[in-house]
Amino acid sequence: MGKILVTGATGNVGSHVVAQLASAGIDVRAFARRPERVRPGVEAVQGDLTAPETLEPALKDVESVFLLWPGLSTGNAAEVVSAIAGHARRVVYLSAFVPGGSGGHYGEIEGLIRRSGLGWTFLQPGGFAANTLGWADQVRQGVVRWPFGQASRALIHEKDIAAVAVHVLTSAGHNGAAYAITGPDELTQAEQVRVIGEVVGREVRWEEQPPEEARERLLAAWGDEAFVDSALKAWESFVAGPERATDTVRRLLGRPALSFRQWVEDHAEDFR
Incomplete structure (x- = not known):
């Protein structure tokens, strides 16, 4: 090779x-x-x-x-x-x-x-579990204020993305393939916050934030208006049309994808 x-x-x-x-x-x-x-x-x-x-x-x-x-x-x-x-x-x-x-x-x-x-x-x-690190400061305060609490996604552990990449890079039969990869758990954002609180041993509640308020905050942080609007539109879409879990990780690696709880356990100190 x-x-x-x-x-x-x-x-x-x-x-x-x-x-x-x-x-x-x-x-x-x-x-x-x-x-x-x-x-x-x-x-x-x-x-x-x-x-x-x-x-x-x-x-x-x-x-x-x-x-x-x-x-x-x-x-x-x-x-x-x-x-x-x-x-x-x-x-x-x-x-x-x-x-x-x-x-x-x-x-x-x-x-x-x-x-x-x-x-x-x-x-x-689909969604990266690591993106929830953006809530870390709020988790420490016990309240996550963010829009679209009922948006549901099957967040994936970065280790699984890497493992799929390594498998594809080192084995044959993948040319021309496009693999949709997700984690195994379909969790709303409010449920993700609950899991984080359970793992780190802190009560953390969700507080719904108006999208217009979130947009102002994100514009200040990211600066790219088109990207901010695209992100908000995507999060909103997952309320009515949840991101469904795929079995791609299991099919390619022969094992289940790592759970969101496992990801939080791996990153617990980042939220403490």
Whole structure:
């Protein structure tokens, strides 16, 4: 098996991809803005996908690439995909499942990859369990004030996303596949808060926040009006049309996906 390049190698998902590949004895190269944060013993290359000239040296002798796009727009993705196609044979792209839409920039990058000549597999996770870390300060205060408490999602553990990526990168039969991956539990946001409170040993209640108020807060935090409106629209959609759990993790890995409670147990100190 040839060398695998992992982009976003120090992030929530990429760091687990690197660790799992290294633990399996696979030849892996980590591409990161801060290579000093890469797991010890793993080859690391400093670079940034927004500066494609830094990618070329990292692609030397690489057979497969795990691609995690760092932005909220396509930016220079065409140049990045072209560079990968000039060196590697296949790419596993961490995309996203976008309900009721064209997929936004995720769909656009999928299109670039489809037209590149590369062998490809798309991982399309639903909600990330790690996104609930945004409630950590409120959890410590005992009240989470947020919109759409009845929005239901099957949040996925980042370790499962990484495990699926590693399986796809190291086994045959996945070219041309788009895998929708989720966790096993369909929980409303209010129920997610309850589970967090149970695990950390603190009573935490949900308080419904008007969407207009949340929009102002998110605009101040994120700055991207289109992205904020898209996020609010998506959360609202999960009230009437819950995100359904898939069995993709079980089918690919031969074991159940990790539960949301397991994720909270793994991250309990982040909420304390």
